[in-house]
Amino acid sequence: MKKLDYKGYYFIAPFFLVFAIFSIYPILLTFYYTFTRYEGYGEPVFIGLENYARILTDTYFLEAFINTWKIWGFNFALQLGIALLLAALFSDLRFKVKGLGFFRAIFYLPNLITISSVAILFSIMLDWQYGSINQFLMKLGIINDPINWLNSPFTAQVSVSLILTWMWFGYTFIVLMAGVSGISKEYYEAALIDGANRWQTFIYITLPLLKPIMLYVLITSLIGGLQLFDLPMLLTDGLGSPEGSLNTMVLYLYNQAFKYNNYGYAATIAYALFLITVVFSVIIFKSMYRDVKLSKKRGNM
Amino acid sequence: MKKKNRFSKPIIYILLILLAIISFIPFYMMIVNATRDNKDILMGFTFVPGSSLIDNYKTMMEYVNIWNGFKNSLIVSISVTVLSGYFSALTAFGFAVYNFKGKNILFLFMLLMMMVPGQLGLIGFYELNKVLGTLDSFIPLIVPSIASPFVVFFLRQYLSSTMHPALLEAARIDGASEFKIFHSIALPIMMPAVATMSIFTFIGSWNNYIVPLVVLFSPEKYTLPVLMGFLKGSQVAQNLGSLYLGIAISVVPIMIAFLFFSKYIISSISAGSVKE
Numbered sequence: 001m002k003k004l005d006y007k008g009y010y011f012i013a014p015f016f017l018v019f020a021i022f023s024i025y026p027i028l029l030t031f032y033y034t035f036t037r038y039e040g041y042g043e044p045v046f047i048g049l050e051n052y053a054r055i056l057t058d059t060y061f062l063e064a065f066i067n068t069w070k071i072w073g074f075n076f077a078l079q080l081g082i083a084l085l086l087a088a089l090f091s092d093l094r095f096k097v098k099g100l101g102f103f104r105a106i107f108y109l110p111n112l113i114t115i116s117s118v119a120i121l122f123s124i125m126l127d128w129q130y131g132s133i134n135q136f137l138m139k140l141g142i143i144n145d146p147i148n149w150l151n152s153p154f155t156a157q158v159s160v161s162l163i164l165t166w167m168w169f170g171y172t173f174i175v176l177m178a179g180v181s182g183i184s185k186e187y188y189e190a191a192l193i194d195g196a197n198r199w200q201t202f203i204y205i206t207l208p209l210l211k212p213i214m215l216y217v218l219i220t221s222l223i224g225g226l227q228l229f230d231l232p233m234l235l236t237d238g239l240g241s242p243e244g245s246l247n248t249m250v251l252y253l254y255n256q257a258f259k260y261n262n263y264g265y266a267a268t269i270a271y272a273l274f275l276i277t278v279v280f281s282v283i284i285f286k287s288m289y290r291d292v293k294l295s296k297k298r299g300n301m
Numbered sequence: 302m303k304k305k306n307r308f309s310k311p312i313i314y315i316l317l318i319l320l321a322i323i324s325f326i327p328f329y330m331m332i333v334n335a336t337r338d339n340k341d342i343l344m345g346f347t348f349v350p351g352s353s354l355i356d357n358y359k360t361m362m363e364y365v366n367i368w369n370g371f372k373n374s375l376i377v378s379i380s381v382t383v384l385s386g387y388f389s390a391l392t393a394f395g396f397a398v399y400n401f402k403g404k405n406i407l408f409l410f411m412l413l414m415m416m417v418p419g420q421l422g423l424i425g426f427y428e429l430n431k432v433l434g435t436l437d438s439f440i441p442l443i444v445p446s447i448a449s450p451f452v453v454f455f456l457r458q459y460l461s462s463t464m465h466p467a468l469l470e471a472a473r474i475d476g477a478s479e480f481k482i483f484h485s486i487a488l489p490i491m492m493p494a495v496a497t498m499s500i501f502t503f504i505g506s507w508n509n510y511i512v513p514l515v516v517l518f519s520p521e522k523y524t525l526p527v528l529m530g531f532l533k534g535s536q537v538a539q540n541l542g543s544l545y546l547g548i549a550i551s552v553v554p555i556m557i558a559f560l561f562f563s564k565y566i567i568s569s570i571s572a573g574s575v576k577e
Contacts, residue, residue, distance in 0.1 A: 004400050007479050011395025012407065019448035022426065023414065029425030064399050082320070087312055094341075097313060105563040106321045109328070112509045112559055114565075116526035117551045120533050123330055124544060132330045135346035170324065171570065178571035227418055230510045232531055250420055250511075257424055258515060267424045274421045281416075 030273035031194045049213075051268035061269065063194035063244055064252040065182050065276070071157050071232075072225030072247070080217070082165070086151040087210070091180045091188070104177070107170030119234035122163055126150050126235075150236055153245030158266065160231050160246060164176045172217055179213035215288045219281055229254065249273050311395045328552065335546040340543045355540055361543040364536050367523060367550050370528035374507055377524055378441055381446040381506040388447040393456035394487045407458075415450040420511070427515055436452065438517045446506070454496045460487065460492040497569040500562070506554075525551050 032052055037043035055061055065159045086107075090097050110118070125132045126149040134146040136263060183206065191201045232246035240247025249269065257266035334342050337351030361367065396408055430441045464487060470483045488495075510526040517523055523531060532538070532547050557565065 004402065006401055008395045008399025009484070010479075011399070012392045015392040015448050016407070016446060018388075019411075019414075019450075021369065021443035022429070023422060023448060025430050026422030026425030030422050031425075033424060033428075084318075089317075096308060097317070099317075101564075103317055103321060104567055105326050107558065108563070109559065110324055112504065112535060112555055113552050114510075114526045114529065114555070116510050116529040117548050118441065120529050120544070121548050121552075123377065123533065124541060125330060127325065130343050130541070132342075133550075136326075136330070139346065145349075166323070166327075168467065174570050176569055181329065183573075221489060223418065227355045227420060230526075234533065251418060253423075254511070254515075256425075263424050263428075269422050270423060275417060277418060278416075286404070291543040 029265045030270055033264050034271055036264045038263040038296040040263055044264065047264070051265050053113065055268050055272055060244070061249070061252060061272070064247045064249045067240075067245060068226055068228055068248045069158065071160050071164070072222070072226060073260045074083075074158070075161040075168070076218070076221055076225065079165045079169045079172050079221075080214070082169045083176050084207075084210075085283070087176040087180050088175045088179060088198070088206060091183075091206060092198060094192070094198070100177075102258065104170070109170070109214055111168045118163065118167065118236055119231045122159070123235050126159055146150070151242050153243045156236070156245050160228075160235065162230075163231060166223075168221070172221075175217055176210060176213060177212050178183070183209045211288070218288070219284060222280060222284065223277055224271065225226050226280075228278055249276075313530065318561040328556070331549050331552070334542060335549040336542075338542050339540050339544045342545075351542075354546070357540070358544045360540050361537055361547050362473060365520075365547065367525075367532075367547055368449050368526065370523050371550075371554075374525040377442050377513075378503050378536055380439070381442045382503045384443065385446040385449040385452055385502050389449050389452035389498070390488055390491050391494055392453045393460050393491070394483050396453070397460040397464070398466075399447075411450045415454065423511070423515065426457075426512075430516060433550040436516055437522060438516075439522070441516045442506075442509075442524075444465050446502070447492060449502070451489065452502065454500055455567055456491055456494055457477045458565050460491060463489050496563075497572060499567055500569050506567075526538060 033044060035046060035048060037047050037050075038044035065071050086103075090100055124130075126134075128134065128146055128148040128151065131146075131149075133149070134143070136145065137143045147155060149159050187205050187209075188201065191205055198205070227250050228248045229250040232240060232251050233254070236242065236246055238251075240251055250273065253266050253269040253273065256262045256269060317555075329348075330346065333348065333350050335345075335357060336354040337347075338353035338356065341347075341353075347452055396404065426441070430436045433440075435441055468486060469482060472486055477485070491518045507525075508526065510530075513527045514530070517527060520528070520531060527550065529551060532544065537543050537547065
């Protein structure tokens with residue numbers, strides 16, 4: 001047991017000072033605002049639980065909640081599917097697929113670019129009449145008439161989902177590859193000797209051993225996905241058009257606060273968002289972690 | 302069996318190349334369109350660049366000085382990276398080396414706060430900066446990075462596995478002060494880990510959109526992501542070539558930097574995700 005040494009306080013003091021002022025105090029202040037009506041000028045007026053009552057019956061918030069899940073969910077399923085397929089290909093022992101470094105870099109590139117640049121780029125490329133994507137698809141003969149991507153709720157949500165997939169599948173692939181490289185080669189060699197085909201190797205070796213990594217990817221992606229903001233904000237008019245289909249929870253929060261000056265209600269949305277994130281993270285973690293433990297036990301038997 | 306292999310190999314490569322094309326083609330479209338004038342862009346897409354690059358540049362610069370946004374983004378991101386690297390190392394050292402009252406509780410508290418999303422305190426943060434008079438300045442973008450819980454956590458883990466206590470004892474016997482020990486022994490040891498985290502910190506700060514959007518009002522102070530949104534809503538947007546060029550200028554330097562650093566960036570993603 002080392003003896004107590006007060007000198008440590010000097011080293012951590014700047015961190016906790018700034019942390020208290022710029023992180024904790026704003027969080028507490030925001031919590032206080034959830035009980036008030038506050039338009040950004042004058043004093044906040046205490047109104048008790050009115051904001052909480054409002055959010056429970058707010059159909060716009062419910063809609064934003066559903067939109068966020070739809071957009072994130074479709075994107076995540078697709079993204080994970082592509083990344084798993086790629087990981088399976090690159091971990092194949094029968095023949096070494098060449099160019100891992102090159103493909104990793106190229107697949108990861110979209111993730112590196114400022115999301116707002118990506119959003120503006122796609123907002124003009126998805127234009128109905130003049131957008132390059134329609135022009136390109138028509139040139140290839142995939143479609144005959146231009147699609148009005150950002151004008152109908154369904155295609156707008158699909159567009160955002162696909163852009164997210166485009167941005168993130170490379171990252172997920174890199175993370176999964178890191179997990180694959182941690183799996184002992186002996187498993188694959190043994191499978192090869194036993195005559196397992198590629199599909200069996202993937203289902204019985206790669207997939208179960210990747211579960212902890214997939215859990216990590218799932219939770220980080222969920223937390224990021226529930227905070228979806230930049231793309232929906234910049235792709236259309238910033239208000240969630242068409243027909244509110246791109247209205248996500250954080251976009252709703254932003255507009256309530258900085259467009260309509262409802263700081264009190266926006267603060268309540270922030271806390272609701274936090275609560276939702278925590279609840280779903282815990283649920284996913286609990287259910288997946290139990291699975292991981294079970295499969296580990298089974299593996300030992 | 303052999304036949305099957307011969308078959309599937311080309312298919313795999315075709316698939317990979319197709320995905321690579323999908324990853325890259327929006328950027329290619331952007332670069333091509335940045336060199337074409339409005340009329341050409343409206344007429345249809347081609348794979349060949351046009352000749353209006355300089356005209357597009359002139360039109361864009363009439364409305365928006367994109368290099369200014371570039372400079373602002375650089376100032377903010379470099380400051381954030383340096384501050385977060387240095388102070389996180391300092392904090393990690395404090396947690397790893399000394400035993401003091403409340404140490405475990407403070408560390409646990411920091412870890413818990415790591416889970417809290419950035420938007421939770423956004424409104425309070427805005428109000429705080431209003432009171433402090435720091436709205437429309439870089440202070441709310443830079444100073445909070447002194448407290449970066451994730452970087453501290455990562456560096457502390459790194460430090461406790463790489464730095465031997467005997468090293469510190471030896472330095473103390475030689476009469477070095479505690480801060481001298483930090484600067485001349487611990488900081489150099491931590492440098493590889495600091496560099497790894499710096500890449501993430503820099504990209505994160507460079508791509509940050511919502512905080513600058515909320516705290517900055519003057520267009521000459523806009524960082525690049527905010528400037529992009531401003532560009533779309535401005536007169537430039539009527540000239541598609543110029544708009545494409547503006548986006549290209551915000552994107553191409555990052556792509557070039559990535560060419561040189563891709564190995565480090567990719568290995569740091571792998572290092573950050575796999576904890577076993």
